[in-house]
Each structure stands twice: as structure tokens, then as C-alpha cells.
Amino acid sequence: MSLSRPPQDPLISGPPKWRWPWSRDRDVEIGTRAPRPTAAVEAPTAGKPQAPRQHQQQIGVEAPGPAGWRVLLVRLALGAAVLYHLAPQIGRVVGPDNARSLLTFLGERMPLVMDVDIGRWFALGAAGWLWQPFLAGMAGVILRVVAYNAARRSPLSAIWIAATALVIDAATWVFMGLKLSGDAWSPAEGAALTTLLKVEAAVLFGLFCLLASTGRKKLGETDAQFNRG
Numbered sequence: 001m002s003l004s005r006p007p008q009d010p011l012i013s014g015p016p017k018w019r020w021p022w023s024r025d026r027d028v029e030i031g032t033r034a035p036r037p038t039a040a041v042e043a044p045t046a047g048k049p050q051a052p053r054q055h056q057q058q059i060g061v062e063a064p065g066p067a068g069w070r071v072l073l074v075r076l077a078l079g080a081a082v083l084y085h086l087a088p089q090i091g092r093v094v095g096p097d098n099a100r101s102l103l104t105f106l107g108e109r110m111p112l113v114m115d116v117d118i119g120r121w122f123a124l125g126a127a128g129w130l131w132q133p134f135l136a137g138m139a140g141v142i143l144r145v146v147a148y149n150a151a152r153r154s155p156l157s158a159i160w161i162a163a164t165a166l167v168i169d170a171a172t173w174v175f176m177g178l179k180l181s182g183d184a185w186s187p188a189e190g191a192a193l194t195t196l197l198k199v200e201a202a203v204l205f206g207l208f209c210l211l212a213s214t215g216r217k218k219l220g221e222t223d224a225q226f227n228r229g
Contacts, residue, residue, distance in 0.1 A: 070211055074151040074158050077203050081162065082144045084122060084196065085169070088129035089137060100127045121192050128177075128193035131184035136172045140165040159208050166200055173197065 087106075091099035103123040110119030129137065143165035151158035173193065181190065 070155045070214070071151050073210075074155040074207060075148055077207060078144055078148040078151065078158065078162055081165075081200055082141060082148060084126060085129070085137065085144065085165075086141050087122070087126040088132060089134075089141075091130040092134065096130045099130060103127050121196060124189050124192035125196040128185045128189035131177065131180050132169075132172055133176075136168060140169050143168070156208070156211050159204055159211070163204055166197070166204065170197060 087103060088099070090102060094102065100123075103126050107119035107121075107123030110122060112118070144162055147158040147161035147165070150161060177185070177190075177193075181187075185193070
């Protein structure tokens with residue numbers, strides 16, 4: 001009868017002296033206690049400053065836009081300028097002679113404004129632009145349309161954009177139009193053209209002065225009261 005040594009219990013005898021590095025067995029020590037899980041919830045920091053409730057309510061609230069009368073004034077002026085500078089482009093479709101007849105027809109049906117025959121000025125002034133290059137003419141029209149749309153958010157910015165278009169038209173008139181006297185436009189058309197350029201510049205300058213003076217907040221006036229005014 002052979003005496004065999006009973007197998008040792010690893011819980012009693014402890015872990016083996018040596019094992020392979022890739023072995024995943026864990027040592028079990030008798031008398032040790034598993035660590036308690038730590039709390040994952042962090043307590044609120046005492047005394048931490050919080051944003052005021054009024055400021056939190058104002059986050060995401062869009063500021064009111066400019067007053068309606070400012071937008072209306074700027075859009076009326078820019079709308080008239082767009083129609084006036086777009087009218088000469090008719091000559092590219094029907095020709096200069098037919099365009100003059102059509103502009104005269106449209107001008108005769110415009111009403112008098114404070115005893116001023118604006119239809120005659122419109123017809124002669126638009127006919128004076130029939131020689132203007134297509135790129136220069138359309139650049140001015142596009143800028144005025146952009147200014148018309150921008151007036152809803154910022155009337156002052158719209159005035160600056162329209163002033164840029166006016167500079168383009170004035171430059172083409174000074175450097176190109178004056179050389180075509182008697183060929184591309186008559187003296188009456190040239191006089192109406194220069195007069196309407198001055199009128200447009202005066203209107204933009206007057207609107208700028210008006211809106212700039214009303215664009216300053218009074219002492220103690222809030223942003224909401226300023227935008228409503």
C-alpha cells in the first residue's frame with residue numbers, strides 16, 4: 001500500500017511559488033477584505049458661485065431688430081434707386097432708340113410729387129445711362145439689392161453698401177461717360193443724370209445723418225428701449 005500525499009488546497013496553502021506570466025489566476029488571501037466601491041456621485045461644491053437667474057433666462061434670447069421706420073425709410077430710397085439704375089438695362093434687349101421711347105412712355109405715367117415731374121427726370125436720367133458697361137451697371141444694381149435686403153437688420157450698413165454702388169456709377173460717369181458727350185447721350189440726358197446722382201448722394205447722406213443721430217443711446221436707456229425707439 002503506497003502512501004500518497006493528499007492534494008493541497010490552494011486556499012490554505014496559498015498561491016504557487018511561480019507561474020507563467022500570462023496566467024490570469026488571481027491570488028486569494030485569507031483574511032483580506034474586498035475594497036468597497038467608491039461613490040461616483042460628486043457632492044456639489046459648497047459656496048460655488050452660480051449665474052444669476054435673470055442672466056440665465058436671457059441666454060438664447062435674440063435682441064430686437066431696428067425700429068420699423070428706419071428700415072422703411074432706407075428701403076424706400078434704395079427701392080427707387082434699384083428701379084432707376086435697372087431701367088437702362090432695357091436698352092440691351094430692345095436697343096437704345098426703343099429704350100428711350102419706352103422710358104419716356106413710363107415716365108409720362110408717373111405722378112407729380114410736390115409739383116416735381118419725377119417721370120421726366122426718370123426717363124431722361126435713365127436714358128443717360130444707356131451707354132454704361134454691363135458689368136459696371138449690374139454691379140451697382142446688385143449692390144443696391146444687397147443693401148435693400150441688409151436694411152432689415154442694419155440700416156446703417158445698408159447705406160454704406162448703397163454708397164459703394166454710387167461710387168461705382170460716379171466713377172464710370174467721370175472716367176467714361178463724359179467722353180461720350182453728344183454721341184451716347186444728349187445734353188438734357190446728361191443734366192438729368194448728374195442731377196439724379198447728386199440727389200441720390202444727398203439722400204444717402206441725409207439718411208446716414210438721421211440714423212447716426214438716433215443711433216446713440218440716451219443716459220439710462222436700456223437696449224430694449226433703444227431698439228424699440
